[in-house]
Every structure is written in C-alpha cells, then in structure tokens.
Amino acid sequence: MSENIVFCGVGGQGTVLASKLVAAAAMKEKRHVMTAETIGMAQRGGSVFSHMKIGEAASPLIGRGEADLIIGFEPGETVRQLPFLKQGGAVVTSIRPVQPVSAMIGLAEYDADAMIEYLKKKVRHLVLIDADESLRELSNPKVLNMVLLGAAVSTGKLSVAVEDIEQALHEKLSEKLWPVNERALRYAMNRR
Amino acid sequence: MHNEFLMGNEAMALGALAAGVNVAAGYPGTPSTEILETIAARNPGNVSVEWSVNEKAGMEVAAGAAISGARALVTMKQVGLNVASDPLMSLEYIGVKGGMVIVVADDPGPISSQTEQDTRTFGMYSKIPVFDPSSVRESYEMIQEAFAFSEEHGTPVLFRPTTRVDHGYESICVKDPEEYEKHVPDGFKKDSSKWVIFPRLSRKNHALIEQRNVRLSSVLSEYPRNQAEPASGRYQGCRRGIATNGISFSYIQDVCGKEHPAILRVATPFPFPEQKALEFLDGLDEVLCVEELDPVIERALIFLCGKYGRNVKIRGKLTGDVPSAGENSVDLVKNVLASYLGENIPERPEDPECPPLPVRPPVLCAGCPHRASFYAVKIAMKGKKTLFAGDIGCYTLGNAAPLDMTDTCLCMGAGINMAQGVTRVEPDTAAFAFVGDSTFFASGITGVINGFYNQDNMTLVVLDNSTTAMTGHQPHPGTGRTIMGDVVEKVSMEEVLRGIGLKEVVTLDPLDLETCIPEIQRVSGLPGIKAILFRSPCIVKYRPKSGRSRVDEDQCIGCRKCIRELGCPALIFDGGKASIDSTQCTGCTLCEQVCPVHAISGGGRNE
Numbered sequence: 001m002s003e004n005i006v007f008c009g010v011g012g013q014g015t016v017l018a019s020k021l022v023a024a025a026a027m028k029e030k031r032h033v034m035t036a037e038t039i040g041m042a043q044r045g046g047s048v049f050s051h052m053k054i055g056e057a058a059s060p061l062i063g064r065g066e067a068d069l070i071i072g073f074e075p076g077e078t079v080r081q082l083p084f085l086k087q088g089g090a091v092v093t094s095i096r097p098v099q100p101v102s103a104m105i106g107l108a109e110y111d112a113d114a115m116i117e118y119l120k121k122k123v124r125h126l127v128l129i130d131a132d133e134s135l136r137e138l139s140n141p142k143v144l145n146m147v148l149l150g151a152a153v154s155t156g157k158l159s160v161a162v163e164d165i166e167q168a169l170h171e172k173l174s175e176k177l178w179p180v181n182e183r184a185l186r187y188a189m190n191r192r
Numbered sequence: 193m194h195n196e197f198l199m200g201n202e203a204m205a206l207g208a209l210a211a212g213v214n215v216a217a218g219y220p221g222t223p224s225t226e227i228l229e230t231i232a233a234r235n236p237g238n239v240s241v242e243w244s245v246n247e248k249a250g251m252e253v254a255a256g257a258a259i260s261g262a263r264a265l266v267t268m269k270q271v272g273l274n275v276a277s278d279p280l281m282s283l284e285y286i287g288v289k290g291g292m293v294i295v296v297a298d299d300p301g302p303i304s305s306q307t308e309q310d311t312r313t314f315g316m317y318s319k320i321p322v323f324d325p326s327s328v329r330e331s332y333e334m335i336q337e338a339f340a341f342s343e344e345h346g347t348p349v350l351f352r353p354t355t356r357v358d359h360g361y362e363s364i365c366v367k368d369p370e371e372y373e374k375h376v377p378d379g380f381k382k383d384s385s386k387w388v389i390f391p392r393l394s395r396k397n398h399a400l401i402e403q404r405n406v407r408l409s410s411v412l413s414e415y416p417r418n419q420a421e422p423a424s425g426r427y428q429g430c431r432r433g434i435a436t437n438g439i440s441f442s443y444i445q446d447v448c449g450k451e452h453p454a455i456l457r458v459a460t461p462f463p464f465p466e467q468k469a470l471e472f473l474d475g476l477d478e479v480l481c482v483e484e485l486d487p488v489i490e491r492a493l494i495f496l497c498g499k500y501g502r503n504v505k506i507r508g509k510l511t512g513d514v515p516s517a518g519e520n521s522v523d524l525v526k527n528v529l530a531s532y533l534g535e536n537i538p539e540r541p542e543d544p545e546c547p548p549l550p551v552r553p554p555v556l557c558a559g560c561p562h563r564a565s566f567y568a569v570k571i572a573m574k575g576k577k578t579l580f581a582g583d584i585g586c587y588t589l590g591n592a593a594p595l596d597m598t599d600t601c602l603c604m605g606a607g608i609n610m611a612q613g614v615t616r617v618e619p620d621t622a623a624f625a626f627v628g629d630s631t632f633f634a635s636g637i638t639g640v641i642n643g644f645y646n647q648d649n650m651t652l653v654v655l656d657n658s659t660t661a662m663t664g665h666q667p668h669p670g671t672g673r674t675i676m677g678d679v680v681e682k683v684s685m686e687e688v689l690r691g692i693g694l695k696e697v698v699t700l701d702p703l704d705l706e707t708c709i710p711e712i713q714r715v716s717g718l719p720g721i722k723a724i725l726f727r728s729p730c731i732v733k734y735r736p737k738s739g740r741s742r743v744d745e746d747q748c749i750g751c752r753k754c755i756r757e758l759g760c761p762a763l764i765f766d767g768g769k770a771s772i773d774s775t776q777c778t779g780c781t782l783c784e785q786v787c788p789v790h791a792i793s794g795g796g797r798n799e
Contacts, residue, residue, distance in 0.1 A: 065538075083543075101759045141775055142775075169206065
C-alpha cells in the first residue's frame with residue numbers, strides 16, 4: 001500500500017517544486033516514490049496537478065477516493081481534485097483565488113467563496129491557509145508552496161520529516177533562498 | 193549504481209547513455225522533449241547530440257550514424273513520426289548496423305497533440321519491431337534491451353512510451369557513468385548493393401523482412417517482459433483473462449493487487465508474441481483487452497483465435513467494453529474490470545452540490561509578445577475580409593477569446609499553404625499565415641517557396657520569440673545556439689525570405705502598436721507574398737526584472753477595454769476598476785497603449 005498525495009493549483013504556482021521536495025525527502029528514508037505531473041500546453045495558466053505515491057505502487061496515478069492528502073494552491077483547483085480524497089483524508093489549501101481569464105472577460109463565472117464554503121462542508125480535516133496574510137508576514141510572495149508544505153506536515157498525513165524537506169530544499173535551491181523558504185516551511189507549523 | 197528520482201524521459205536518456213549511444217538527434221515535441229535535453233545535460237562528452245531542424249532530418253542523421261556502425265537514437269512525438277515516415281519506411285528495407293532506437297512518444301487523450309495516433313500501428317505498417325514500456329523504471333532497462341535487439345537483428349526499432357510514462361517520475365536505480373557500455377562504431381563501409389535502395393533490393397529485402405518478423409515473433413515470445421501471468425487468489429480457475437500493455441498494465445496491477453485473473457502483458461506489440469499469447473489463451477473463455485489508442489492487442493488476439501482455431505471471445509474497444517478514444521485512468525480501468533468480472537464497486541457519482549468550477553483553458557502568458565502581434569493585426573485589419581491561418585506552437589493559443597485570431601490549424605507549417613488554398617477559392621480575402629520561428633525552420637520555408645513560385649497573394653507573419661517556447665525553450669537554427677550550448681552562425685529569416693525572392697520583408701517590434709498598425713495595413717495591401725517578422729523574445733525566457741505596470745485608480749473609468757480586448761491573465765477587474773497582478777505582469781505596456789484614458793503606466797519598456 002502507498003501513501004497518496006495530490007498537489008494541485010494553476011500553472012506557474014510552484015506545485016511541481018513542492019512535489020519534488022516531498023519526493024526527495026521521502027527518498028532520504030529509502031522509500032519508493034512515483035509522481036505524475038502536468039507538463040506542456042496546460043501549464044500556461046491552466047489547471048495543473050501532481051499525483052504522488054510513496055511506498056509500493058506500479059503507477060503514479062491515483063484513483064478517486066484514494067488520496068490521503070490534498071495540497072491545494074488555489075481553492076477552485078482544490079475542489080476540482082476533491083473527488084480523489086479518501087474518507088478521513090486531509091486537505092490543506094490556500095484560500096486565495098486565481099481568477100481565470102474566462103471569468104474576467106465574462107465567459108464563465110468563478111465564485112471562490114463558494115469553493116471555500118463547499119470545502120468547509122465536505123472536509124472534516126481541513127486546513128485553510130490565508131496566503132495574503134502569511135506571505136505578508138513572511139514578506140515574500142513566492143513561498144506559498146513552502147507554507148503549504150509546512151501545514152501539510154502538521155496534519156500528520158504526510159509522513160516525511162520536515163528536516164528531510166529542509167535538506168532537500170538545500171539541495172535544490174541556491175543558498176540565499178534558504179532562510180526565507182525555511183521560515184515559510186516552519187510558518188504554519190509554529191502557529192499550531 | 194545509484195538511486196535517482198527521474199522523469200520517464202530522463203530515465204530513457206540515461207538508459208541510452210548506459211547502452212553506449214554514440215549519436216542522438218530529434219525535434220522537440222511534448223511529451224518527448226526531455227529525452228534529448230537529458231542526453232545533452234548528462235553527455236559524458238563523447239555523444240554527438242543535436243536538435244535537428246525537424247524529425248525527418250533527425251531520422252536521417254540517426255540512420256546515417258547507424259549504418260556507420262554507431263548506436264543511434266532519435267526522439268520525437270507521435271506526429272513527428274509522420275514527418276519522419278519517409279526515411280523510416282525506406283530505412284527498414286536497408287536495415288542498420290549499429291543499434292538504432294527511434295523513440296516516439298504517443299499522447300493518449302490527446303493532452304497536447306493534434307491526433308491520437310498509435311505508433312504500435314505504425315510499427316506494423318512499417319514492419320519495424322516496437323517496444324512498449326509500462327513504467328519509468330522499466331523504460332530505463334527496456335531501452336538498453338532495445339539497442340541490443342536492434343543491433344542483433346539489424347533493424348531499427350521503435351520505442352513507444354506514452355505521456356504517463358514520459359512524464360511520470362520514479363525513484364530508480366541507475367548506472368554510474370563508469371558503468372556505461374562502450375560502443376565503438378566500425379565506420380561506414382561502401383557497399384552499393386546494401387546501402388542504396390533500388391527496386392531489386394527492395395523486393396529481395398521485403399521477403400527477408402517478412403521471414404524475419406515471423407522468426408522474431410518466436411524470439412519475442414521468450415522476451416521476459418512479454419508476460420502471461422496465471423490467475424491468482426480468488427480468481428484461480430476463473431476463465432476470464434485480461435490482456436494489456438503500457439501504463440494500463442500498471443493501473444491494472446494497482447487496481448487488482450495480489451489477486452487477479454490471468455493477465456497477458458504485451459511489451460512488444462509488433463511482432464506480436466504469438467506463442468506467449470497462445471499460452472495465455474489456454475483455458476480461457478473470454479479476454480478483455482485494456483489498452484489506449486488503437487485496439488492493437490485486441491485485433492492481434494482476434495487474429496490468433498482465427499489462425500489457431502481457438503474459441504475465446506475477445507472483448508475491448510471493438511465490442512464497446514472499453515472507450516474507443518481518450519486516455520485510460522485508474523478509475524476507468526477499475527470500472528471496466530468490475531463490469532467485465534461482474535463485481536460491485538462503490539459508485540462515485542458527481543456531487544450535485546459542487547459549485548461550478550473555474551474554467552481554465554491554457555492562455556498566452558502575461559506579457560507574451562504573441563498577444564501584441566495578434567492584437568496589432570486584428571486592429572489593422574478590422575472590418576476587412578480576412579483569413580488568419582495559424583500553426584503549431586504557443587501561438588495556437590491566439591485562437592482563444594478575446595483575441596480570436598486563429599481561423600485554421602492543421603499541422604507543423606501547414607498554415608502557409610492552407611492560406612494559399614483558401615485564397616484560390618476566395619481571392620478577395622486578405623490572407624495572413626502566422627508561423628513561429630521554430631516552425632518556420634522546421635517546415636515553413638518550403639511553404640513560402642510554394643506560394644512564391646505559384647504567385648499567391650498573402651502575408652506571412654513570423655512570430656519570432658527567439659526560442660521553441662511551447663516545448664520548454666529549445667534553441668533552433670535562428671538562435672545561434674546548439675543543444676550543447678555551442679555558439680554557431682545564426683540562420684537569418686530575413687535573408688532566407690529575400691533569397692526566395694520576397695520583395696517586402698519587414699521586421700517590427702510587436703509591442704509598439706503605433707508603428708505596427710499602419711505598417712501591417714501597408715504591407716498586406718501589396719501584391720504577392722510579403723513577410724512581416726514580429727521580433728520580441730519569449731517573456732518566460734527573458735523576463736524583465738523590474739518595471740511592472742500600475743493602474744491609476746482615480747483615472748481608470750472602469751470601461752474594461754484592456755481586459756475585454758487583450759485577455760491578459762495579469763489584468764483583473766476588482767471593485768469597478770481594472771487592476772494589475774504584479775506577480776504576473778512583465779511591464780510589456782500593451783495595456784498602457786490600449787487604455788483610452790491613459791490610466792495605466794509604469795511598464796518597464798518605457799524606462
């Protein structure tokens with residue numbers, strides 16, 4: 001059996017880096033990891049997701065009702081992936097919407113508040129991250145992925161050590177980016 | 193050996209390096225691009241690697257290397273094989289000396305392609321053996337086996353992953369560079385009876401190829417990756433089996449776990465491993481084929497039942513048990529297996545309470561120069577009868593609202609000649625053919641020559657962002673860089689076009705609307721073929737560090753013109769006024785130029 005995680009958001013938000021860090025952290029404990037990413041045309045402002053399995057599995061793709069954890073970078077995208085959540089699974093999501101061009105030019109509506117209300121109704125183990133507030137406090141707009149990862153570790157549904165994520169972060173990012181990313185990673189953890 | 197977390201495409205590249213590949217070529221195309229990029233990034237120094245101008249060129253480079261005894265690799269996406277099919281069909285008649293692996297990435301869905309074609313079917317048509325990996329780990333090992341197989345049997349082989357294998361990641365064990373096989377080519381030996389294709393040689397070799405493929409069917413029945421797994425657990429004695437391949441095999445393994453009916457996994461769909469399949473069919477009444485794209489295994493099993501008189505009902509796409517188009521998924525596999533085996537699984541209906549989800553088709557990036565080019569032509573030609581022929585690349589996204597500037601799109605380079613065809617029927621149409629820089633070099637130039645020679649009237653618009661953007665920024669002949677980062681002489685598009693004979697070749701900065709609009713009107717009014725080159729670098733690759741545009745709230749009258757006409761993802765309408773998402777804005781100033789009351793300023797281009 002594997003531990004199944006869904007990362008989701010909008011192209012350009014940093015879902016891929018987040019999933020890479022978790023994968024690298026799990027590999028430090030000699031665990032088998034598989035992921036499937038959205039790459040190509042869909043990345044240009046489209047919905048993106050990354051499925052991850054840690055442990056024994058043949059394919060990286062997750063079926064509906066099989067995810068232990070959803071890490072959402074955008075509330076509407078989190079709702080889109082919600083059918084994958086297992087009963088009793090946890091959801092960590094940013095509440096800041098990314099308005100699609102289709103909504104801006106009046107082709108389709110997007111009510112982000114309705115997404116958050118729906119999540120509150122459907123998910124018992126729900127962690128909402130106010131991206132604006134946390135990123136203001138961290139004074140860096142580019143570390144949402146770390147804040148979400150820290151919150152994900154705090155749910156107890158992500159069985160990788162935060163120290164391993166930090167070490168992976170050191171291996172993947174240049175040294176000057178370490179402090180702000182580490183603070184972001186610890187941000188949600190320290191608030192509990 | 194060491195452990196690495198690798199993308200399927202990276203694993204294939206490292207597998208090719210481990211097999212001692214000498215020469216690698218290809219043309220970028222999702223989902224195949226990262227294979228060649230990884231060969232370049234991990235090049236131990238002795239591999240000759242190139243981005244070819246198109247897939248046909250890449251195939252021919254690899255063929256030349258392979259008949260000189262080298263191990264050669266060529267990579268492309270499935271539609272790229274259409275471009276390269278001419279050399280490939282003939283190469284099979286000639287054969288190779290060094291191992292030659294042709295990686296063709298198929299794209300069920302399709303997720304980012306024009307067609308859902310199946311390279312396994314192409315293998316059958318071209319009589320070339322096909323290897324079909326199921327996972328990242330397997331693709332690493334299998335590509336090494338494919339090189340050895342190619343060399344042993346003197347035939348190029350097709351290696352056919354699909355998107356989920358190409359773009360899946362897995363932690364796998366790979367060889368260190370010191371462990372790589374060393375392959376030394378013995379060089380080209382002149383022999384016109386062998387390397388020059390003539391009808392006499394083709395007739396002789398055709399017969400030999402057919403005999404060889406019968407023999408290879410037996411050889412491949414012994415290939416351990418063609419597996420016939422007996423039923424296990426509660427399915428022992430069950431007379432229903434499953435035949436599958438590729439990523440669908442992985443889904444079935446995950447869905448069934450340790451207890452499963454009899455499974456045939458076909459790793460080499462051509463030549464089909466007949467003996468292995470007959471062994472699997474023994475004792476079965478029915479078989480469900482679970483595969484993506486064409487019903488290749490299904491047809492092969494129906495054929496076998498006829499050939500050997502087996503009374504087994506073969507089900508799958510042809511019987512409507514499995515959808516005939518689109519990508520498989522874990523849930524689809526779960527559902528078709530449950531209904532085949534008469535098992536109940538919990539239903540998961542859509543939740544009617546779920547609010548409407550945001551609609552997010554891919555869009556041109558904030559600051560993308562293509563938006564400015566399309567907008568300039570749109571404004572310049574307003575009210576005129578026009579045709580905007582599109583092509584393959586990021587700029588195909590110019591079809592979306594609100595730009596709506598792509599009337600046709602067919603295949604690489606097709607827009608130019610399609611525009612010609614439309615004007616033959618409607619001579620009063622002002623025809624424009626939009627083509628990207630990489631596409632221009634890949635297959636646009638012959639189209640321009642055709643139009644020039646045949647005296648057509650149209651405006652060629654080259655959207656030159658100095659990179660192959662859609663597939664992740666590969667260099668091309670116009671960039672003056674090779675895949676290994678070497679600086680080489682640039683091919684000048686202006687000189688190519690003037691060399692063909694075009695009298696009017698104008699280069700413009702698309703982000704300067706005031707200059708562009710009258711110039712577009714002037715040039716498009718001239719007779720014959722004329723060219724406008726919009727030159728501005730891809731904003732993802734060359735993102736300015738500062739100078740984002742801002743909306744002056746007091747001046748903004750809330751007319752939404754900027755949002756309505758440009759569809760830039762950085763423009764947001766909030767509280768009755770336009771505003772700009774500074775994390776997305778690149779300061780291109782297009783919205784500043786469009787705003788009727790000059791309420792937007794600060795874009796970096798003005799500083």
